Amino acid sequence: MKQTIFWAGDSTVKQNDFTSFPQTGIGQGLSLYLKKGVQIKNYAQNGRSTRSFIAEGRLQAVEKNIKEDDFLLIQFGHNDEKPDEERHTEPFTTFQENLKQYIKVAIDHKAHPVLITPLYRRLFKEDGQLVDDTHLDYPDAMIALGKELKVPVIDLCSISKDLIQKTGDEKSRKWFMHLEPTEYPNYPEGKIDNTHLRYDGAVAFAGIIAKELRKLGGRYADLLLPIDGEKEDSSFLID
Template identity: 55%
Template sequence: MEQRILWAGDSTVKKNTIETYPQTGIGQVLPLYLRPEIQILNYAENGRSTKSFIEEGRLDMIEREIKERDLLFIQFGHNDQKTDLERHTKPYGEYQVNLRKFIEVAKRKGAKPVLITSLYRRHFDENENLKDNVHEDYPDAMKDVAKVCGVACIDLCEKSKQLLQQYGDAKTKEWFMNLPGNRYQAYPDGLVDNTHLRYEGAVIMAGLVAEGLYELGGEYKNLLLNEDKKKVLL
């Protein structure tokens, strides 16, 4: 039986088209690290929080598709921070309630949920130190849910934070959608965006997800194409 990963999340993991090139989602390039028979069904969509994703019926779409032996990757937090009523959730309130809804859908169908904390936003201060706590309590709230519910969790937020700090402001700028004008058709005026990734950045961050799968071991580690090449060399 084939093994599949269904991915629920926001624009940082979404599969992009030529209309938003060179923006690239982590879920779009994770197959580079996986055995070729692993299939990814990417349900991530721009601007969605746990709340708006569920209210738009997207979790219902996953529930109709997901089946035994599938994995459900769940990555939210960026947009749960937003202040508008359509998306905002409190980290130790509705956010955790909603995460449990995703977990319950997976378990009910005999699938396994994997919680993944948000990609760290690239915000450096005037001394080129990465700003702290840009994701507030959402990563910790997700990790608490994983612990209480006994499900797998990859702390991409902490992994990406460490990597960004290691390589610094100038180097990491090119990983994100910081674009000059008159180079890309979709962005004629250029862009300053330290949340979304270009292709190289997405490949690097997907490598951190692959590293997380390796660390989880067992069936998660077995998803990887080559366990010795679970990260990109920078």
């Protein structure tokens, strides 16, 4: 039976189509790192927080389809900090309480939850350093919850911050939606967006997730294509 990775999250991991091209979600990029026998079902949607995702029945849809030995990747934080009542949560109370519901869905179905902190925003100051704490206390709250419940956490926030800082202001633009006027038909006036990704960015940051899954070992590493020196388990690829 094929294993499936379910995504619950926001626009940074969403499965995009031609209407928003070249915007590409990390969920799309992750598919390049997975063995043939692993499927992705991406329920992420633009602008959703842990709260609005549940309110709209999206977590319920995941629950109807997830099965034993599947994986639920849970990535939120960008929109939980928004002030509107439909989305806002507080990091160490309602945000964590909502995340517990996602984790419960996975565990109740004998699937495997993984918490993923939000992608860092590409916001540079005049001195060439990134703006601090673009996601406030939400990443820390997610990490703390993972430790409390013994659920794996991939700290994409801090790892992506380090990578963006190392790459620098100019070179890191290629990963994000920095578009010239008339460059793409969907954005005739161009765009400067330091949150959402182009294809290269989705692949780069999905690579971080793949690397961290490999570090977790066992069932998590078994999802991934082999790297140099590893042998692929051909039995896993039988359709």
